[in-house]
Amino acid sequence: MHLPDGIVPATVCAAGFATAGLATWYSLRRIGRQEDPQAQVPKASLFTAVFFVASLVHVPVPPVSVHLILNGLLGVVLGWYAFPAILVGLFFQAVMFGHGGLTTLGVNATMLGVPALLAALLFRSRGLPGLEARGGRKLTGLLAFLGGSLGVGLTALILAVLLFTTVPASLDATAERAAIAALVLAHVPLALVEGVFTALVVLFLLRVDPGLLENHRGPPGREPGEPRELAKTG
Amino acid sequence: MKTSRTARGTAEARLGRAVARLAGFVAGVVGALLLLPSGAAAHGVVLDHRPVEGVEVRAAFDTGEVMDEAQVSVFAPEDASEPWETGTTDERGRYLFVPDASRPGTWTVQVRQAGHGSIVNVTVEEDAGVTGADGFSGGGYGALQIGLMAAAGVWGFVGTALFFMRKK
Numbered sequence: 001m002h003l004p005d006g007i008v009p010a011t012v013c014a015a016g017f018a019t020a021g022l023a024t025w026y027s028l029r030r031i032g033r034q035e036d037p038q039a040q041v042p043k044a045s046l047f048t049a050v051f052f053v054a055s056l057v058h059v060p061v062p063p064v065s066v067h068l069i070l071n072g073l074l075g076v077v078l079g080w081y082a083f084p085a086i087l088v089g090l091f092f093q094a095v096m097f098g099h100g101g102l103t104t105l106g107v108n109a110t111m112l113g114v115p116a117l118l119a120a121l122l123f124r125s126r127g128l129p130g131l132e133a134r135g136g137r138k139l140t141g142l143l144a145f146l147g148g149s150l151g152v153g154l155t156a157l158i159l160a161v162l163l164f165t166t167v168p169a170s171l172d173a174t175a176e177r178a179a180i181a182a183l184v185l186a187h188v189p190l191a192l193v194e195g196v197f198t199a200l201v202v203l204f205l206l207r208v209d210p211g212l213l214e215n216h217r218g219p220p221g222r223e224p225g226e227p228r229e230l231a232k233t234g
Numbered sequence: 235m236k237t238s239r240t241a242r243g244t245a246e247a248r249l250g251r252a253v254a255r256l257a258g259f260v261a262g263v264v265g266a267l268l269l270l271p272s273g274a275a276a277h278g279v280v281l282d283h284r285p286v287e288g289v290e291v292r293a294a295f296d297t298g299e300v301m302d303e304a305q306v307s308v309f310a311p312e313d314a315s316e317p318w319e320t321g322t323t324d325e326r327g328r329y330l331f332v333p334d335a336s337r338p339g340t341w342t343v344q345v346r347q348a349g350h351g352s353i354v355n356v357t358v359e360e361d362a363g364v365t366g367a368d369g370f371s372g373g374g375y376g377a378l379q380i381g382l383m384a385a386a387g388v389w390g391f392v393g394t395a396l397f398f399m400r401k402k
Contacts, residue, residue: 003349004350004351004352005353006344006351006352006353007346007349007350007351038398041394041395041398042394042395042396042398042399043395045391045392045394045395045398046391046392046395048391049387049388049391049392049395052384052387052388052391053384053387053388056380056384058297065295065297065299092387092390096383096384096387097296097375097380097383098296159349162349163348163349170307170316170317170320171305171307171320171346172305172320172322175303175305175322176305176346176347176348179303179347179348180348180349182348183348183349
């Protein structure tokens with residue numbers, strides 16, 4: 001799921017860095033608007049560690065094997081912190097394990113980070129007035145599941161579009177497209193697995209320390225002066 | 235008398251017809267041989283062989299799973315745009331090719347499949363032929379190395395978390 005160096009043309013790499021830069025800037029700006037931007041850093045750092053090692057966990061989906069991505073989980077749990085967390089995690093994966101590459105860091109960050117932010121948006125909808133009244137563990141679990149699946153599903157879709165449109169002329173396009181289709185299909189079960197995993201993590205956090213999820217009650221970039229839940233618990 | 239002459243006459247006529255048919259058949263065969271494409275007329279096959287110095291590329295995912303049916307592009311030195319040779323890896327993830335010894339330099343082999351792939355460089359020297367290790371280097375990291383790197387990375391993140399958790 002991580003594009004290595006030399007697979008996509010240089011223009012795609014450049015565009016990837018541009019979008020990743022933009023998304024990082026916007027995320028940091030939203031984080032900076034919070035009353036205490038550092039309050040969420042420990043949680044973000046721990047989930048970055050989870051994301052960093054998750055790519056080593058391979059899930060066999062015959063005939064291929066895919067690895068955990070967990071970008072949906074990061075989006076659901078971290079909100080705006082998800083994009084910087086994914087960027088940092090991807091950097092260390094590329095440098096240490098050779099997963100992905102430095103020239104494709106921007107493309108990979110966009111491919112994983114933007115779906116994570118959309119998953120965050122989806123999960124945040126549990127705080128909407130109408131839903132909140134009926135909400136509860138079930139709704140929270142369902143939204144977490146959807147968010148976790150959405151992260152993987154959307155990432156696989158972006159990857160497929162990127163690869164389909166950039167198959168070099170020197171390759172056998174039919175064989176390459178068949179291989180791409182097989183890879184993307186293999187991510188359907190993975191999306192379900194990650195959805196369930198995300199739901200379990202969120203329900204666990206809800207039970208042991210709901211404060212850890214509270215930053216999603218309001219918009220991720222809360223207005224200054226709003227009560228800050230995490231400072232008390234942390 | 236009359237009958238025997240008649241009989242001789244018919245025998246000569248038959249012989250004449252037979253000769254005419256034979257001539258026609260031979261003419262037909264020769265004509266057919268001339269009309270056929272020259273290559274198809276040859277029946278002999280000449281096989282020859284000579285040992286050459288080639289390169290074996292082995293492709294596998296870092297999980298150890300072989301990368302079969304992956305597309306291989308071989309690039310000659312100083313021509314990174316047009317592949318010199320293309321092909322696919324066999325069911326054991328291997329690909330064999332013989333670089334053109336008259337083009338010394340760094341040959342580049344790219345193996346890719348569905349967005350996964352890597353590049354390996356092969357040095358070809360003018361007189362020495364292909365240079366490099368005799369066996370496969372094994373590539374990648376061992377489980378212990380990966381475990382240690384993962385642990386070091388995780389400890390870095392945990393340390394960051396602890397740093398920001400310390401209470402003012």
